[in-house]
Amino acid sequence: MTPEEEDLLIEQVASAWRPGTDDELRYHKAWHDLDAAARVRAFDRARALRPIEAAADPDGLSTTARAVLARIRR
Amino acid sequence: MDLDVYLGAIVGGDTAAFGLWLAYAERTVRDSLRSFAAVVDVESVLQEAMLRVWQVAPRFIADGRPNGLLRLAIRIARNLAVSELRKTRSRPVEAADLEAALAEDEPPVAAPDPMLRRAIAECREKLPAKPREAFDARLTSAGGTDDDDLAQSIGMRLNTFLQNFTRARKLLADCLKKRGVVVDAELGA
Numbered sequence: 001m002t003p004e005e006e007d008l009l010i011e012q013v014a015s016a017w018r019p020g021t022d023d024e025l026r027y028h029k030a031w032h033d034l035d036a037a038a039r040v041r042a043f044d045r046a047r048a049l050r051p052i053e054a055a056a057d058p059d060g061l062s063t064t065a066r067a068v069l070a071r072i073r074r
Numbered sequence: 075m076d077l078d079v080y081l082g083a084i085v086g087g088d089t090a091a092f093g094l095w096l097a098y099a100e101r102t103v104r105d106s107l108r109s110f111a112a113v114v115d116v117e118s119v120l121q122e123a124m125l126r127v128w129q130v131a132p133r134f135i136a137d138g139r140p141n142g143l144l145r146l147a148i149r150i151a152r153n154l155a156v157s158e159l160r161k162t163r164s165r166p167v168e169a170a171d172l173e174a175a176l177a178e179d180e181p182p183v184a185a186p187d188p189m190l191r192r193a194i195a196e197c198r199e200k201l202p203a204k205p206r207e208a209f210d211a212r213l214t215s216a217g218g219t220d221d222d223d224l225a226q227s228i229g230m231r232l233n234t235f236l237q238n239f240t241r242a243r244k245l246l247a248d249c250l251k252k253r254g255v256v257v258d259a260e261l262g263a
Contacts, residue, residue, distance in 0.1 A: 008237070013115070015212060037112075039111055045260045046104075048257065051187075052257075054097060059097075064100055064124075064217060065124075068124040069093055069096070071121070
């Protein structure tokens with residue numbers, strides 16, 4: 001895997017989207033393709049992105065918070 | 075700030091109040107999972123933990139100390155991460171590290187920054203069309219759509235979508251830095 005390919009996988013894992021399920025914890029499929037260092041980078045990237053998302057959201061919610069609320073309201 | 079000010083409304087089933095609690099609590103709970111980041115999908119664990127907090131909140135009994143629900147959230151999240159570790163037989167986190175995190179009486183709580191909100195709006199306006207389209211698609215989907223489908227919805231291939239999102243992220247980081255906003259290094263990486 002090239003660094004560019006790895007970075008695109010990190011970008012996907014850093015998103016708040018996770019496979020939909022009501023009764024089981026599901027990982028992002030790209031997470032399994034990352035090594036330990038890249039997984040930590042995905043964590044850090046998500047951590048960096050969420051405040052930006054929250055600041056851009058009219059209710060101050062990140063995409064993580066929105067995803068959780070969507071599951072509650074489902 | 076004591077986030078338990080929202081507890082009464084949350085117990086009463088008020089999802090908007092839970093949203094306010096989430097806006098403050100998310101970062102602290104996420105940070106409590108950092109030591110697991112190499113071995114579990116923290117985003118997945120975090121969302122599941124927050125859902126469980128909502129489910130158990132009606133039975134939560136405060137202990138008189140501030141941020142009781144936040145401390146419960148950290149405990150749920152870390153227990154969930156440990157459970158995932160056992161499933162995957164990955165290397166466990168040091169027990170001392172786990173205990174230290176759980177022993178925190180008053181976890182730090184970061185408040186959303188109103189100045190950042192204005193800076194983001196101005197920097198977002200300056201993004202070129204395609205990167206902005208990718209960035210906005212992620213925001214609008216609110217974690218409900220995967221990148222494959224988001225890319226298709228705006229007529230891009232997946233790699234093109236991700237490259238545009240990356241470009242938007244880096245441009246936002248540069249723009250915010252120029253305005254004196256301190257951003258995480260990974261935002262512009």
